[in-house]
Amino acid sequence: PMSDKLPISFKESAERMLSFAETTVYWYGSYYCVHCERSGGRCAFSSQRDRQFCMRGPHGSRIKVIAATSSVAAFVLLLLTVATVLYLSLKTRYNAEIHMKVEMFLKTYGTSKPTRYTFSEVKKMARRFKEKLGQGGFGSVYKGELPNGVPVAVKMLENSTGEGESFINEVATIGLIHHANIVRLLGFCSEGMRRALIYEFMPNESLEKYIFSDDSNIFQNLLVPEKLLDIALGIARGMEYLHQGCNQRILHFDIKPHNILLDYNFNPKISDFGLAKLCARDQSIVTLTAARGTMGYIAPELYSRNFGGVSYKSDVYSFGMLVLEMVSGRRNSDPRIGSQDDVYLPEWIYEKVINGEELALTLETTQEEKDKVRQLAVVALWCIQWNPRNRPSMTKVVNMLTGRLQSLQMPPKPFVSYENEPMP
Template sequence: MAKLMIFFLHAGTHVIPIAASSVAAFIALSLVVAATLYLSLKSRYNEEINKKVEMFLKAYGTSKPTRYTFPEVKKIARRFKDKLGQGGFGSVYKGELPNGVPVAVKMLESSTGEGEEFINEVATIGLIHHANIVRLLGFCSEGMRRALIYEFMPNESLEKYIFTHVCNISRQPLAPNKMLDIALATARGMEYMHQGCNQRILHFDIKPHNILLDYNFNPKISDFGLAKLCARDQSIVTLTAARGTMGYIAPELYSQNFGGVSYKSDVYSFGMLVLEMVSGRRNSDPSVENQDEVYLPEWIYEKVINGQEWELTLEMTAEDKEKMRQLTIVALWCIQWNPKNRPSMTKVVNMLTGRLQNLHIPPKPFVSSDNRPMPQNTTNT
């Protein structure tokens, strides 16, 4: 083993450990230099992000939603004392506007991307207003402090009403007629995003957690941090990596062998959401779950083919069973692996408002369990 040779200089009765003190000084100096360099690069990086955001806001103009200062946001959020939840892009707090309107304030974390989640939210939902899309009432951008102020949704997310047994929440499961209402309203919100705006909005993270419920349990689509704008006549978009939440991501986002990425990718996510609603089960991630478990769409498809009834705890009338079957067949069409075989959200709305007799059972919407695409390079929220 190599030994550290330390030389001592005798000065009278004093012995000075020259080598040891020199090494310590060198290490200390290196740490100071490294820290200074890191802070300098971080400062320059933050300046670039701020410049990018401010350029966007300048082009965005002064129209609503309202821009607030950070002290104003702090006051609106009541000094961030009432935390509602934590998401991939930051923490959400309950607050109140000066006029008394209750709001949800999302404080974006400084480490999330290059300001893209902030820009995405303001650019997509800042200028649109639809009954089934959460409304952005204001925002703040001061240095690296960024906040988004939304209308308050008192009944939280759809997730808590689907997976009551998983979330340990004593809530009555959603009745079939309420499931149909929520699915239809969500579909109308997505139809507006895809067809009703000047630019098509691709959400890329449709899931129960991002469907919020208002005072009357009307659903509103939220969290546009991963959204992408494109021309309404643009059929295919280019992404550098898959984005979304595993279990809801369409196959084409993993591999181009399944087709091009488009608004049909949102349709797939919607289908998975509806399958979870009707089954009360999570869409398991094939990369991490027990491989012996049955893939949820496969389990549901077999039930539909065999005409089996749903194993739900609540008693259902013949009309309820028909609504459940209608929801299920529509969802199975939405999760077809070939994007071309999936319906548009306009077609989905028509299927949900039509009669069950006019719905045909789709082809098997998946390949075998062993050949499903494996998740990689995903951006989770």
């Protein structure tokens, strides 16, 4: 009985080993099966045909992957479509609100000068915007010409947040005023979302081009002490008119060399009223939701109310910084930024004046001219006092520049030392 069972057991074991070997060779050694499964099928073996074959069907792994990928792609595409439609809808609604706001303003503004032009007229006036004069904070400026041949500068307002406010500010503030030291607005265009402002052409560009020039001849022949005084006085008179001479007080909030344009005789004119704000003549403090202006020219109270309230004295501070740049030929920098090796411009000038040292632009001049530049610097140092109450009004600045320079007293330090400087 034992011998009868042994052959059977041995036979079964041999068959099982052979079957395992065949299966192992097939599943792990067959390139055909690997290719079959990668293509989405299922590999099988036929004992009748003694070979493997590929079973294809609708439930293959590849079909599942493709279906899943297609579903995700369709979902993402749907989200993008919904987001795009929502964005375009909100943008259209926003543009419509701005357009309505501007048109309501223009209806209230009336039909008096400056002249309103169509966009096609502006395009013809600017010769299809071929000659670009520069880039401002609210748009590009092109050279143009009125039908009567008068040269003009055409500012095309860019599509940006607050565009309607910028346009209204410009038209409302300088549209009806005329002063020798304020650039004149000759016309405007508001057609849909395309808006333009047409100014008198200023051939000598901005003051910034000259006071920061690397050409020493400019300082020797153009920005001589007498001319520096004339330019500072012209700017001061223009600002005095904005603060005291209009029916409503106009606060500019962006007085800087780039916004002071020069005419044929290098007389200064204040430009770019995109950040301006109208207020009552007797309104001493102005409420702002955020600081406005250019870094380096912004008064301390615009950073922090700890220094005082925002008023027309904030423009006085900007004027003082501008004049310090004029007399030094250097750009001012905010004391909170830059490397520790940088010298804060007001501090540098204050030390020069206190010690009787010459400023950069007073070299190779007479003693009388040096004294004029020194006194001009003293006026500027009064204007940048950190406490607004210690700054003079622009009327007083004009008086100091026209006849009382010799009696000026040295102001206290107009800056706070780094150790004691309060942070906003």
